[in-house]
Structure formats: C-alpha cells, structure tokens
Amino acid sequence: MQLSEPNESNYCQFMYNSFYYNKGNVSMCCLQDSLFYKDDWDDVDNLDDFYFKKEFDDVRFDTERGIKPSACETCWANERNGTPSMRQQNMYYNSQTYTAFPRIKHVDLRLSNKCNLQCKMCSPSDSDQIAKIMGKDYGTTDTKTLLDKIFNLNSLEAIRFAGGEPFIMPEVEEFLYRLVTAKKTNIRIELITNCTSVKPRILEILNNFDHVDIMASIDSTGKWFEFQRYPARWDQVERNFLKLYNSKCNVRLVPCIGNINLLGVADFFRWANQYPRALVTFNEIFTPDYLNFRFVPMDLRRDLIKNFKAMRLENAVPAWTNFKEHLMYEYQKPTDDQIQRLLDRNALVWRAPEDKMREFFPWI
Numbered sequence: 001m002q003l004s005e006p007n008e009s010n011y012c013q014f015m016y017n018s019f020y021y022n023k024g025n026v027s028m029c030c031l032q033d034s035l036f037y038k039d040d041w042d043d044v045d046n047l048d049d050f051y052f053k054k055e056f057d058d059v060r061f062d063t064e065r066g067i068k069p070s071a072c073e074t075c076w077a078n079e080r081n082g083t084p085s086m087r088q089q090n091m092y093y094n095s096q097t098y099t100a101f102p103r104i105k106h107v108d109l110r111l112s113n114k115c116n117l118q119c120k121m122c123s124p125s126d127s128d129q130i131a132k133i134m135g136k137d138y139g140t141t142d143t144k145t146l147l148d149k150i151f152n153l154n155s156l157e158a159i160r161f162a163g164g165e166p167f168i169m170p171e172v173e174e175f176l177y178r179l180v181t182a183k184k185t186n187i188r189i190e191l192i193t194n195c196t197s198v199k200p201r202i203l204e205i206l207n208n209f210d211h212v213d214i215m216a217s218i219d220s221t222g223k224w225f226e227f228q229r230y231p232a233r234w235d236q237v238e239r240n241f242l243k244l245y246n247s248k249c250n251v252r253l254v255p256c257i258g259n260i261n262l263l264g265v266a267d268f269f270r271w272a273n274q275y276p277r278a279l280v281t282f283n284e285i286f287t288p289d290y291l292n293f294r295f296v297p298m299d300l301r302r303d304l305i306k307n308f309k310a311m312r313l314e315n316a317v318p319a320w321t322n323f324k325e326h327l328m329y330e331y332q333k334p335t336d337d338q339i340q341r342l343l344d345r346n347a348l349v350w351r352a353p354e355d356k357m358r359e360f361f362p363w364i
Contacts, residue, residue: 010068012063012087018104023113026055030162036055042145051103082327083319089317103155107158111141111171113126113163114128116197117231120228120230121256121260125138156187157187159189165193166192167197176202177205180209186209193244196240203243214251219261223264245277252281255280257285258284265304265308269314272314280313282317290345292338311324342364
C-alpha cells in the first residue's frame with residue numbers, strides 16, 4: 001500500500017517508522033494511546049505486513065488529511081502549551097530521505113513490569129513493586145514469538161528497551177546476546193534505565209554494538225531524587241551513572257519534572273553540568289495529574305527562580321530554555337479532587353510519613 005505525502009504540519013516519523021509494544025498494548029510510540037491489545041503473535045507471519053493493520057493506517061490517513069489523530073493528544077497538548085513535543089523533537093525528514101511507504105525501523109519494547117522501584121509517578125502496570133502493594137497481578141506475557149518477529153525485521157535500525165527496568169529483565173539480556181551472536185551489531189540499542197542496576201555482563205554485551213544510547217531517568221539529586229524514585233539511593237545511582245557515562249555508550253539525562261522535584265531543578269543542573277557529554281532533556285509529568293509542577297506556590301519558587309534563571313545549561317535541549325523563561329513561572333491551583341487523589345495515593349501506595357508529605361507537597 002502506497003501512501004501519499006503526509007501533511008507536513010502534523011508529520012511524525014513514528015507514524016511511519018515506529019512500532020511500540022507495552023505489555024500487550026500496541027501503538028506507534030510511547031506517548032500515543034494504545035491502538036489495540038495483542039499478546040498472541042502466532043498468527044502474524046511478519047511484522048512488516050502487520051504494520052499495515054487498519055489501526056495504524058487510520059492514524060496515517062488522518063495525518064495526511066490534515067487531521068490531528070486523537071491518539072496523539074499528548075504531543076498536541078505539549079505543542080499548545082509551547083513545549084516542544086516528542087513529535088517535533090524527533091522530526092528528521094529534513095536530514096534524512098523520507099519515504100511514504102511505512103516500514104518498521106524503530107521498535108520500542110516494554111516487555112514486562114519487572115522493576116525494583118516504586119516511583120511516585122509510576123503505575124502497577126510499569127512496576128511489579130507497586131502492583132504487589134496494590135494487590136494486582138498482571139501475570140507474565142510470553143514475548144518469545146514477538147521477539148522472533150522483531151529479530152527477523154528486514155528494515156530494523158533501532159530497538160528501545162524500557163520497562164519496568166530493562167537492566168534486571170532476563171529477556172532483555174538474552175535478546176541482546178542473541179543479536180550479538182547473529183552479528184546484528186549495527187542495530188542501534190536504546191535503554192531507558194533508572195540507573196539502580198548496571199550489570200557488568202550487560203555492559204559487556206552492549207560494548208559489541210556500534211551505537212548504544214542510554215536514557216538515564218534521573219530527575220534530580222539527593223532527597224528530591226530519593227523521594228520521587230523510592231527506594232533508590234542517590235549515592236548508588238550516581239555511581240552507576242558514572243559507569244555508564246565513562247563507558248562506550250552515549251548517555252542522556254531524561255528527568256521527569258513534577259511538583260515533587262521542581263524545587264530541586266537548580267540542584268539537578270549543578271550536578272548535570274559536570275557531564276557535558278550527557279544531553280539533558282525532560283518529560284513533564286501529566287499523569288497522574290496531581291503531580292503537575294504548576295501546583296507549587298510561587299512564593300516557594302523564589303530560590304528556584306533566582307538560582308535557575310542565571311544558570312548555565314550545559315548540553316540542554318532547547319525545551320529547557322522555554323522552561324527557564326516561561327514554564328517555571330506558570331501556576332495552577334490544584335482542585336480538591338486532585339489533592340484528595342494524591343492523599344489517597346499516599347495512603348494506598350507511597351505510605352510516606354506526614355512530615356515527608358508536608359516537605360514535598362506544602363501546597364496540600
């Protein structure tokens with residue numbers, strides 16, 4: 001099936017080149033709403049043909065007609081707010097030859113929720129530690145057949161592993177080893193990690209690939225990090241980050257900015273500026289909505305504004321300039337419902353003592 005040239009204003013490379021799998025939920029990228037659910041891949045001969053499934057084509061056809069697909073609302077919302085979306089940050093058709101024929105070049109895999117943290121903004125579907133607390137059993141999905149299909153993709157250029165935590169997932173390690181054994185080391189490997197575990201044997205496997213990108217989910221330093229990424233210890237994470245930074249891998253810092261760590265942003269950059277080779281981007285926490293950084297009262301931001309406004313940002317993406325000049329001044333009053341849901345979440349999952357809650361959520 002040959003598609004027409006896409007509408008440039010809505011163009012997104014992920015609609016034409018990316019396949020996203022998150023524990024059965026299938027779409028084109030990690031920010032797009034799930035297009036359908038599939039955990040049995042025995043009826044799929046190959047993923048190249050599967051990529052023309054109606055749900056994928058509908059998104060592309062909407063784009064070509066100048067319609068913004070509703071499944072991609074996260075990017076449209078960012079752009080309406082003046083924040084560069086992932087769609088915009090990843091547009092590459094000016095520097096690479098564009099083809100209107102869909103083919104899977106990039107695969108993004110979240111194979112299980114196996115994790116060792118209970119991050120405040122996370123969910124049981126992405127952390128088995130949270131699932132245990134909430135008494136939810138997501139079971140395990142057999143991904144062997146899917147991985148076989150991915151292994152045989154003809155046009156595959158990059159694979160991203162996230163989770164859960166990929167450094168503790170045996171299936172990730174096994175698949176990386178399989179690629180190396182088959183001499184498919186020209187495939188770009190991307191790993192999103194919380195940096196709590198950097199196994200030497202996995203680093204050794206990664207050293208065989210031509211290009212490895214590590215996206216380190218480090219949101220701030222010290223107490224800000226430890227509260228948001230409980231029960232991680234900052235000193236351990238910093239040591240592991242240094243291992244990655246000093247390895248052959250390319251390392252990026254990808255903090256999630258919410259009201260927990262907003263006041264620690266200046267401290268984060270004082271630390272991050274020591275590592276100029278690590279590109280610094282960020283994700284704004286939209287879900288759960290009660291972690292919106294805009295809820296932090298302006299009088300509490302005085303030190304942040306004073307310290308961050310004049311701070312040099314080494315190797316930061318342009319979105320940080322917008323954050324520095326505009327976003328960090330935005331305020332929004334939380335609703336009673338949002339406050340109650342935050343308190344309910346603490347009672348059910350976080351179980352932080354009252355003094356900690358007052359320290360990190362003074363607006364309550």
